[in-house]
Amino acid sequence: MILRNRSYFGWGATTADPADPTHGLVVHYNGPASNLTGHDTCVSYWKSTRDFHVNTNGWADIGYSFGACRHGEVFEGRGLNHYQAAQGTTAGNADWYSVTLMLGGDEDATGDQIQAVRDLRAYLMDRGVAGTVRGHRDFVSTDCPGDKLYAMVQDGTFSGGSGGEVTAPSGSPLLSRGSTGARVRRLQQALTKAGHSVGPSGADGDFGPATESAVRALQRRFDLTVDGVYGPQSARALRDALAG
Structure with a gap:
């Protein structure tokens, strides 16, 4: 798993309250289509999301624990051992970690994005967190994480391929000399x-x-x-x- 920590985005330590989420991982999405393409657009999305959450919503930090970019990298938000503002209930925010896939509308998750969530789940399980995966709508009345992602939550897509399983990447684009990531x-x-x-x-x-x-x-x-x-x-x- 490629984990981009907060310093990668120019952020210091989070000021969010401490917590000990152990119940599992909750999947989110953006709502409207994000239309992200290159890695730089994912980074810009993550920074703008934090800006909105802090300066418009008045939250202590970006609401999510982590993000999964379309290129298979995991972006740190509030990170480990912090209360969040994503699930909509006190218990949901204190007891569960959150991950938002950087998409919305009818956009499909990339194979690398799905693998990033699986890798994150394994990473959390190694730290004593349960392997349960839920969707945002399991906590409050919301469309999040969208029908496509919620179907993947229900059919166990995000629970597969973890625990060190090696899988071959598929789909576009082609990989060749000079590719990275x-x-x-x-x-x-x-x-x-x-x-x-x-x-x-x-x-x-x-x-x-x-x-x-x-x-x-x-x-x-x-x-x-x-x-x-x-x-x-x-x-x-x-x-x-x-x-x-």
Whole structure:
């Protein structure tokens, strides 16, 4: 999991009251469509959300414990061991952590965004928090987190793929030399588990020459076009390699 702490956004320590949430994790969304694209738009969204919560709502800090950006990174809000302003009830804010996916309307969560929530759940469970996942509407009358995300809460989507399970990233965009971030890190972890070394740096999130060589080796192994670019065919091959 790539966790961007508060200092990444230029924030100091939160002034929110201390708490000990142990009941689980609550999923939220933005409401209106967010239309985020590049990583910089996710960072801007997170900063503007905090600005609104503090300067318009008058809250002590951004309302959420964490955010899950569309590129698979987890953004720290109030973080660990703090009361929040997200669930709408005293017990909900004191006993549960919150995570908002940076989307709204009819937007779909990306695969990396879903994995970020799974990784966050595992991170919290390692710290004594229950693995239960709920939606905001389980606490108060609200549309949040939207029908699409709430269906994922109910069917256990956010409860899968945690606890160190290695999965192969899928979907667009393609990954190739020069790509960076959470999807590359997951690719490197999956390649390593499948027996293809990504070099001495390991899963560092940087698609360099060693990772390209590992992708080429995978492609040769499954009789694919050997170009070192990780796309849909390579993703299927890597899933087969992991399953075998």
